Amino acid sequence: MIAKINGDRALALARDVLDIEADAVRGLRDQIDGSFVSAVDFLLSCRGRVVVSGIGKSGHVARKLAATLASTGTPAFFVHPAEASHGDLGMVTADDVFVALSNSGESEELVAILPIVKRLGTKLIAMTGRPESTLAKLADVHLNSSVAKEACPLNLAPTASTTAALALGDALAVAVLDARGFGADDFARSHPGGALGRRLLTYVRDVMRTGEQLPKVPSSATVRDALFQLTAKRMGMTAIVGFDDRVEGIFTDGDLRRVLERTGDFRDLPIADVMTRAPRTIAPDHLAVEAVELMERYRINQMLVIDEAGKLIGALNMHDLFSKKVI
Structure with missing residues (x-):
């Protein structure tokens, strides 16, 4: 029945x-x-x-x-x-x-x-x-x-x-x-295999791009040079550095869209004239979840990583954080 x-x-x-x-x-x-x-x-x-x-x-x-x-x-x-x-x-x-x-x-x-x-x-x-x-x-x-x-x-x-x-x-x-x-760090140590462990134990240094993968141009560069870095490194931005690789600014896809609104040939414009100064940065020993929080708070998709002297040592974007399952 x-x-x-x-x-x-x-x-x-x-x-x-x-x-x-x-x-x-x-x-x-x-x-x-x-x-x-x-x-x-x-x-x-x-x-x-x-x-x-x-x-x-x-x-x-x-x-x-x-x-x-x-x-x-x-x-x-x-x-x-x-x-x-x-x-x-x-x-x-x-x-x-x-x-x-x-x-x-x-x-x-x-x-x-x-x-x-x-x-x-x-x-x-x-x-x-x-x-x-x-x-x-x-x-x-x-x-x-x-x-x-x-x-x-x-x-x-x-x-x-x-x-x-x-x-x-x-x-x-x-x-x-x-x-x-x-505390949270103690909890993460007993859950290293889970999503929570990845979030709590992953540091910026673990996910940032470095070396040849790092897009950057000197402050004396032109928009043409920056465009090459945007295309080649596929991070949606390039860092602008001065002496000893100290960060002076950032040039993003958003900055490029604003440049495109100008008339005439913009490719030879000095990058220093169109870059975003004082960009958001983070140190390599911060947790990756802190980078996520900052990027969400300021509605940005990329972030430069600097050392104590302000020297560029890495960069990360939301795609990196997604791929490492931090988000």
């Missing part, structure tokens, strides 16, 4: 689910207290690793919490409680902090390994929906993630409870991140 979709009912249920789960997360605001601060302190002072464990849906949340902690400066990993009973507890030491997630606080596989965790002297943080549960009572710190009801119409499937646990785990990770002074 093929079930038929009642569109109105599906939309109504979807909205109810979102409302219930949003209420569950908002309800956590009134439930967090000094225990949350103690949990943050445990994680900050951990000399080993943070070991996160849970089973079923709580296990999925636990894996995500371990991954979030690890990517934000707190070494952490997930241990399955069933596997822990068969040897994986050897990964846990007295220097670690053990974070156990269980909505009921009575998950057999998890409760079974707690005596060993406690015997090691490992600090135990429990996140449950029942403060009176076995897990909550055994913990050094208990975080209450209880919800009024599940979003499931039967009030059975873990829905609002897992959303609440996920949000509480994120709150814990962010609080630790902030207290640790973890």
Whole structure:
């Protein structure tokens, strides 16, 4: 038998689910207290690793919490409680902090390994929906993630409870991140393979054009000379340099369009008469994203790169930034 979709009912249920789960997360605001601060302190002072464990849906949340902690400066990993009973507890030491997630606080596989965790002297943080549960009572710190009801119409499937646990785990990770002074550069170092890592770890020196690819003419040049550089180097501009390659100006496609509005032969005009003086520049050790921000702010497509003495050492344009996936 093929079930038929009642569109109105599906939309109504979807909205109810979102409302219930949003209420569950908002309800956590009134439930967090000094225990949350103690949990943050445990994680900050951990000399080993943070070991996160849970089973079923709580296990999925636990894996995500371990991954979030690890990517934000707190070494952490997930241990399955069933596997822990068969040897994986050897990964846990007295220097670690053990974070156990269980909505009921009575998950057999998890409760079974707690005596060993406690015997090691490992600090135990429990996140449950029942403060009176076995897990909550055994913990050094208990975080209450209880919800009024599940979003499931039967009030059975873990829905609002897992959303609440996920949000509480994120709150814990962010609080630790902030207290640790973890910054954007630190985040990028743990995400070198992603787009964010490329953006945060790419410097101007990594994308700028140099040497023979760098369009430039002396300040004594003519528009004819500048046109040759615009055509040959295909950057939509050429730098104008004086003594010792110090930047004096820039001649862009926009400058060329303004020159074309003149009457007569403009090719032998001195470039110094038509160039844009005091162009926007950047140093090579700035992040490439800073160059993007400046180019967008001033609505320009090219930028010259100079050293501390004002000497031209490179140039970049939006195409370079696109090709390096900085944008």
